[in-house]
Amino acid sequence: MRSALVTGGAGFIGSHLVDALVADGRRVTVLDDLSTGRWENLVGALNRGVRLTPGNVTDPHAVARAITAERPDTIFHLAAQIDVRHAVADPVHDAVVNLIGTLTMLQAAQRHGVRRFVLASTGGAIYGEADVVPTPETAELRPASPYAASKAAAESYLDLYRTLYGLATISLRLSNVYGPRQNGAGEAGVIAMFCAAAGAGHPVTVFGDGGQTRDFLYVGDVVNAFLAAGDNTRTGCVNVATGRETTVLAVAQTLGLRVRHAPERTGEVRRSCLDPSAAATALNWQARTALAEGLDRTLTSMSPAARRAQVASVAP
Ligand SMILES: NC(=O)c1ccc[n+]([C@@H]2O[C@H](COP(=O)([O-])OP(=O)(O)OC[C@H]3O[C@@H](n4cnc5c(N)ncnc54)[C@H](O)[C@@H]3O)[C@@H](O)[C@H]2O)c1
Known part of the structure; x- marks a missing residue:
């Protein structure tokens, strides 16, 4: 290429x-x-x-x-x-x-x-x-x-x-997918919103018991x-993908967030995690960034102004 x-x-x-x-x-x-x-x-x-x-x-x-x-x-x-x-x-x-x-x-x-x-x-x-x-x-x-x-x-x-x-x-x-420059609309927008709340010291809303899992990459x-x-x-x-399941509640806890629970959303998938073994064989690729490290990089990348803009969409 x-x-x-x-x-x-x-x-x-x-x-x-x-x-x-x-x-x-x-x-x-x-x-x-x-x-x-x-x-x-x-x-x-x-x-x-x-x-x-x-x-x-x-x-x-x-x-x-x-x-x-x-x-x-x-x-x-x-x-x-x-x-x-x-x-x-x-x-x-x-x-x-x-x-x-x-x-x-x-x-x-x-x-x-x-x-x-x-x-x-x-x-x-x-x-x-x-x-x-x-x-x-x-x-x-x-x-x-x-x-x-x-x-x-x-x-x-x-x-x-x-x-x-x-x-x-x-x-x-x-x-x-999550990381710097993300807004809250996409599939892993929950991390963008949680990081914004963490920066501002706000609580976050978790739907249901927070036990729904995602494969955060x-x-x-x-x-x-x-x-x-x-x-x-x-x-x-x-x-x-990473092949690792993480609950939404665990992400909130890793970020030290106060959590408020809201009723479960209908139609939300309970467990989502993908097997990445074909990518290792076919593309010689595997995910290397641990969630804690990725969250840390995402938080660090957010300027105070960016955090305020994100917070507007998650503030109570
Ligand atoms: N973020 C995730 O977790 C995730 C997961 C799975 C797949 N994807 C896919 O990855 C891709 C990128 O997602 P993202 O999270 O970076 O989203 P994003 O909204 O940040 O990026 C999408 C980009 O496409 C542009 N765009 C939208 N409609 C367009 C159009 N009609 N013509 C030209 N440009 C247009 C937008 O302006 C934006 O720059 C998407 O195809 C998405 O479906 C994202």
């Missing part, structure tokens, strides 16, 4: 990926509509020659502009509508961004001779309430929200483009998985 297009590159995970690609000497173009991303996330990368193309992944003209600028050999497709509650309220908009957006990117990749296409998919949502935990890639998909359904459908289009056109596609099924580890997937020939889908 010499040059890459990163969609959603101004967002939480995308901006960390852009930083890593640039540090590794790759030419990088970012396509982002700034709906949730911020150019400020790219300040360091901008000074190192990253090309920014404002635009929507559902707009074929914007996508063609972004691709012809640098003729990337690899596309990392991270742009998405990531808010599960919004997806429930407006499933059509969710599908337009997550499914039609992916299809628009695949079509452009095929037309412009892109070599490799890496999708940010979701293991945290796509398996639903799984029979086996940690859940392997062979488990039945049970999308429990329009967001999960649109990601599952996007994955099948990747498979189709591989079969029909020989485009080397891979879907990384990420668990619950530090963003630096996710970036390494994307880099490995970009440089690899493996296709299909791979879980990117």
Whole structure:
């Protein structure tokens, strides 16, 4: 991989990926509509020659502009509508961004001779309430929200483009990612909100008994998985996760937070944890950052102003 297009590159995970690609000497173009991303996330990368193309992944003209600028050999497709509650309220908009957006990117990749296409998919949502935990890639998909359904459908289009056109596609099924630059809306937004509350000394609300588990994955580890997937020939889908289950209550306790309990939310998955062994074999990748260390880095990265902004969304 010499040059890459990163969609959603101004967002939480995308901006960390852009930083890593640039540090590794790759030419990088970012396509982002700034709906949730911020150019400020790219300040360091901008000074190192990253090309920014404002635009929507559902707009074929914007996508063609972004691709012809640098003729990337690899596309990392991270742009998405990531808010599960919004997806429930407006499933059509969710599908337009997550499914039609992916299809628009695949079509452009095929037309412009892109070599490799890496999708940010979701293991945290796509398996639903799984029979086996940690859940392997062979488990039945049970999308429990329009967001999960649109990601599952996007994955099948990747498979189709591989079969029909020989485009080397891979879907990384990420668990619950956390770290610096995250806001509270995404799948591991609970950590962003808890860290904000910790910084401000506020209590947090935990739904039910707090015994629901998640597979919390530090963003630096996710970036390494994307880099490995970009440089690899493996296709299909791979879980990117720690394989460790942590309760929401344990996260609150690790951060020393006072907890208030609220009624359990209907439809919330009780246990979510992914088996990462295929990623170790196929991508030579494994998560390396312990949760305590990742939480510490996330807390340290939050400026007082950033903490105040986050706190506004969690304050009582
Ligand atoms: N954060 C997690 O825990 C997690 C877990 C599993 C999968 N993912 C996936 O990883 C990817 C990145 O997530 P994130 O947490 O960094 O979210 P994010 O909201 O910070 O990043 C998404 C980026 O995409 C951009 N975007 C949204 N719609 C767009 C459109 N139509 N056209 C162009 N740009 C658009 C946003 O402005 C933003 O910069 C997403 O595909 C998400 O589904 C995230």
